[in-house]
Amino acid sequence: MGSAFIILGTSIIAVLLAGYFAQKYLPPPKPKIFGIDLGTTYSCIGMYQAISGNVSILEVQNGHKCIPSVVAFSDGGILVGYEAVAQSEHNPKNTLYDAKRFIGKVFTKQEIQTLQKRYPFKLEADEYGMMYYVVAVNNTVYKITPEMVGGNIIKLLRDTATRNISSPVTKVVMSVPAEFDSRQRNYTEKAASIAGLDVIRAINEPTAAAMAYGLHKHPSLQTILVVDLGGGTLDVSLLMVQGGMFLTQGMAGNNQLGGQDFNQRLLQYLLNQIHKKYNKQLTDKEDKQVLRNQVEEVKLNLTSSDRAFIKIKLHSFDNQIYEERISRTLFEEINKDLFFKVLEPIKTVLEFAELDKNEVDEIVLVGGSTRVPKVRQIIKDFFGKKPNTAVDPELAVVTGVSIQAGIIGGMWPLTVSAVELPTNVKKIQIN
DSSP states (O other), rough: OOHHHHHHHHHHHHHHHOOOOOOOSSOOOOSSSEEEOOOOEEEEEEOEEEEEEOEEEEETTBBBBSEESSSSEETTTTEEEEHOOOOOOOOOOGGEHHHHHHOOOOOHHHHHHHHHOOOEEEEOOOTTEEEEEEETTTEEEEOOOHHHHHHHHHHHHHHHHHHHHOOOOOEEEEOOTTOOOOOHHHHHHHHHHHHTTEEEEEEEHHHHHHHHGGGGGGGSSSSEEEEEEESOEEEEEEEEEEEEEEEEEEEEEEEESSHHHHHHHHHHHHHHHHHHHHHHHEEEEEHHHHHHHHHHHHHHHTOOOEEEEEEEEEEGGGGGGEEEEEHHHHHHHHHHHHTTTTTHHHHHHHHHHHHOOOOOOOOEEESSGGGGGHHHHHHHHHTTTTTBBBOOOTHHHHHHHHHHHHHHHOOSSSSOOOOOOOOOEEEEOOO
16 A cells, blocks of 8 residues: 555656646647637637746737727628728628627517617528628628628637647637527537637636636635626626636626717717718718727727827818817716716626625726726726726736636646536626
């Protein structure tokens, strides 16, 4: 018996020493599995670095790590990301976005008609209520499903990873909204399969965000509130986390609140200003798209500056130049009620879980729209403490899924894997 323990102990020491010398002297192994965040507004891909344990978010287009979740169909072929956005003002009917809102969901005819009012492209549904886009290229009409749009985005991300490691990429871990049902998850995986990828695991976005902050490593029980405010949706999740075990205690959100809604308020303000100046409504679709693109730039600039400027040539007004200065104060005023709506699902989820706001250990912000200073201030004032913003909110989810991908791929240093415990909690919708 004693000799058996000696042999076992020697073997364990040998394995540990082999791992130590491998990490110290051998080149780090290439990642086997990548992490993908297929977002409503932006998408990105990352990889877990062996030895260092760091996560690298890859640059996909022109130095950008996150690309717009936009796909365009034109005479020249299929364009993705920033290339699709660049031509959107001239090709609005064939420039498709918001696929994540539609993927794997069933819609009624009335819902499709209501949605159609929000978009320049054409929406239809098949006999089962599954939505698809209708595009026309060279007088040929095509039916494009949301998973096909997602597949084109993922393919660009995959190609970026392939170039990075100089070998084929075939496996990924993906994030999905916590409230996604099995069909929505399956269609998300179908989007990956269109791009030639096998989804090894799909983890909930709040879990991924918590992992990005290292909260899965805490040995003691922690209550984590994840506020995910992206381009089109707001999701709030309350998690109980201990040693890699994640239990969702409550979910609430607003599917009609996000950065696009802040943009829409500013866009409408500018349209009113143009109407006052020229005594005529701006109806030209190309002019509107140019203005819409500038509004997004203004919003981004106002996160770090007190003012921003708009300057565009209006073709519908004899190429006159329209200029406007937008202050952060003005932006906050026209969006005041929307900003305070962020608190509604937070209060709802705390009430559902029967928790006081003082019992929340960590508030984690996720999604590019949480960069808006007023949003952060409102959340800070409500809880009486600063939310955790140590990780770039736009990259938190992809960082978390990349960590999980590294764990599943057996990359050193080994760390705690996320285990999502089953729950019957349903998302409470607030609109």
